[in-house]
Amino acid sequence: MKRTLTLDDIEPAVLGGAILGGGGGGSIDEGLRSARLALEAGTPQLWSPGEISPETLCVTVALVGAPSSPRAYVRAAHMLRALTQIRQVEPRIAAINTNENGAETTVNGWLQSALTGLPVLDLACNGRAHPTGLMGALGLHRMEGYRSQQAYAGGDSEHFVEGLLSGTLERAANIVRGASVEAGGLVAVARNPVPLSLAVDNGAPGAISQAIGVGRALLDGGVEAVVRHMEGEIALEGEVIDYQCERRDGLDIGHVTISTKGKLRFINEFMTFDIDGHRIASFPDLIMTFDEEGRPVVSARITKGQRLTVIAVPPAKLLLSSTMAMPELFEPLDRILAASPGERSL
Incomplete structure (x- = not known):
């Protein structure tokens, strides 16, 4: 169903995302900050994949790098800049999905939705966090001749980098990973516009709702409730x-x-x-x-x-x-x- 994300969704989404992050997926504090900023900026919308045409072009938003870096610096402007760059080369993009569940990544896309009006899909490329870009690329590396499009931005004033590139999935992912190092540890990314049908077939529909459910279990009953909820x-x-x-x-x-x-x-x-x-x-x-x-x-x-x-x-x-x-x-x-x-x- 289509619905507006609210303040009541923030803590469950971030905590549930952190659990499904499995050790990765970013910082809880940064996830809370980003989600609150999104609701201050506008009204992000969460849509289930079944509510829009399978031919709709969606784009994956992600955070790439090493979260432990003391110089890691990604802000709202970087997330919006990455999305803006890729929409300049592919203006048909009509929805956003995150690459994975995590404390920051489950809510990645909320701010972009609030600022652009594009809906966030209740879908992630993967319902748990993963360490490599190809794991969040919907199996596109097996598609002969596929060319990846990726935009990135991040870093403080001394380390700021941004770029837009096209190439094989592996080469593009390696370049973005290298850019994250130059940026101080982390960059915001918008990548690989694909038809929604492909994302549904190869990704994890329902991933955001699952994270919110896991987070509510934690808030209601602690770790034991999470274990029961997830079996x-x-x-x-x-x-x-x-x-x-x-x-x-x-x-x-x-x-x-x-x-x-x-x-x-x-x-x-x-x-x-x-x-x-x-x-x-x-x-x-x-x-x-x-x-x-x-x-x-x-x-x-x-x-x-x-x-x-x-x-x-x-x-x-x-x-x-x-x-x-x-x-x-x-x-x-x-x-x-x-x-x-x-x-x-x-």
């Missing part, structure tokens, strides 16, 4: 005794050790979760951490000495993109994980 499990509770995070090629890469027996590996999102050397979950399983107050904690905000609860949810309970069943997209992640001695890959 997952609380797998471990304990203290962080080791935490390592480095920014490499525009990604946050590291690991978390909890109470000597739990080990989480992340590439922005949590990739693997072991207890006593036994694999509990692997991406695209949803692995997520919560602090002592039951608030979601993304991978870039974990600190040594913190007490965490770790949950795991199987893929069957998530709304996932077709890309989550494409083995070639997992190979770069396997190489990163395998680069650490003694670590097991996906």
Whole structure:
């Protein structure tokens, strides 16, 4: 159904998005700030995909980079600039969808909708967060001859970058990832205009509503309510005794050790979760951490000495993109994980 997004949607969307982000998807504080700004700027509209023509051209909005960077700087003007640039080359764009669920990414598009009047679709390229651009590109890399169009903007006054490019999906994604490094860690992106029918077939219809539902479960009943709602499990509770995070090629890469027996590996999102050397979950399983107050904690905000609860949810309970069943997209992640001695890959 078509509806106006309201103040009552903000906290559930951001918190539910953070949980479905699985360690990635941006900052809770920035997500709340962006969503509140959207409602101050106008009346963003959320439409279900079934309410508009399958031929409607929609565009994906995203945040690309390493959220842990202290110089990461993306504001409303950057989001609008990226969308404006791509609409200049493809004026038929009539709807917006986000690339994934996350604290910031679930509400990405709300501000653009408020400022332009374009509706936000209740659809994400992927219903959980993912670390590579191709995972949020609706399987277009398998379409022979496809040329990606991507616009980006970000950075403070000293590091500001913007651009509009066309090329193969992989090359375009790599250039945008490099631009995020130059910008200080993060850029806003608008990319890959496609017919709505393609987005529905390869993406995750209902992803925004799912995030809002998960967030309301958290607000109503805490972590245990989230686990019941998503049919997952609380797998471990304990203290962080080791935490390592480095920014490499525009990604946050590291690991978390909890109470000597739990080990989480992340590439922005949590990739693997072991207890006593036994694999509990692997991406695209949803692995997520919560602090002592039951608030979601993304991978870039974990600190040594913190007490965490770790949950795991199987893929069957998530709304996932077709890309989550494409083995070639997992190979770069396997190489990163395998680069650490003694670590097991996906």
